Amino acid sequence: LQARAAGVPPSVHMNPVLLKPQSEVGSQVVVQGRMVGPAKARDYQGWKPRLLTSVLESFAHLRAEADLVVVEGAGSASEVNLRAGDSANMGFARATDTPVILLGDIDRGGVIASLVGTKAVLDPADAAMVRGFLVNRFRGDPSLFADGMRIIAERTGWESLGLVPHFADAARLPAEDVLGLRGSEAGPGARVVAVPVLSRIANFDDLDPLRAEPGIAVVLVRPGEAIPGNADLVLLPGSKTTIDDLADLRAQGWDVDIRAHLRRGGRVLGLCGGYQMLGRRISDPHGIEGEARSVPGLGLLDVETVMTPLKRLEAVTGESLSDAVPFAGYEMHIGDTAGPDAARPLLRLADGRTDGAVSADGRVAGTYVHGLFADDRQRAAWLARLGAAASGAAYEAGIEAVLDGLARHIEAHVDCDRLLALAG
8 A cells, every 4th residue: 555655666675574363372474475484472583683674675676666665664663672673663763874754643532641751761862863753543622732743842852843633534444454444334235244263364455345345235244253144245354374363263153154154155255364274174284384283174165275385475367257357366375275176167367367266156266366346347347246225436546545645744744854864
């Protein structure tokens, strides 16, 4: 999303170190788009110095291509207990002599204490890297927080660069993490798409275009809830760790609900990890997602998946085979899936490959391609299969309009000239 807003192609250098949680205390570590292995939280602290090398390499790559590089921290600058070896906040700033602007989210409450407290706990050399602050997501009369801005500036010695009012249309942009995941409501006669919220759900922005359709109600099924009996489509989303999420799906009883849904004549679509779950078996012989193991899948598609170290990362185009409707999307997955139902693929890619599988009765399908519903042509085709009419809205154009509106909003409330001057 940030690359799109900047008008440049996305690059792995924009997120040089990615952590994909596999448990409460461990993550899969992805460096410059390639998985390097799992790490427990405590062990990861020892990884940080060598990861900084990759971060600096990516920074140099982007700096050579751009007029301005905006570096977004991870976590908080005030996490001084994790400061040793840091490569995502003040450690990066010090290593690269990059000026820092601190942002406070007033919508969460306690923003004065948050910003002043950050200054209080930072090492003096780190605090000296901070050139100014912004307060974000303000609601109400800005004049009522003028004293708040003054107090922060006086207590920290940092320059105020703006108070940014809440921008409601930001809710239309893809959410950064699962905390922003929302369903949607629709009027009478709307078709219901039920989405089990997996504990390690991934690529959930696949749902956003459906949420925007007035003829579709996206129902998020939370742990402890049953898949609604009036669902027209059960959509199994992507997952950061497919085998663990499959176990969670069974623990919630959603496998039983899905079979009941199919007996009622419903449809099921699996995207990426959800596609892998639909097969007869998932094998992870290399322990890519944790321990090496092989588990039975839901058995709703006659295919099997083997996790492989190579991760496929690419934009793709093509058409759906049943109706020759074009699409544009992307692949981002590990694992190879094959079997008899893959002989009935869902999609044909422009390079001649096929993707996905469809059951013999046509009511269960899976694909590795993300972004299908963001393509207006494919979304209209899927709505037609569910008996719903598409709104005709241009989803991608809508995202561009929101980004343009956000840019104007920032220009109106942030001292952008001063911000650029501080960037040098």
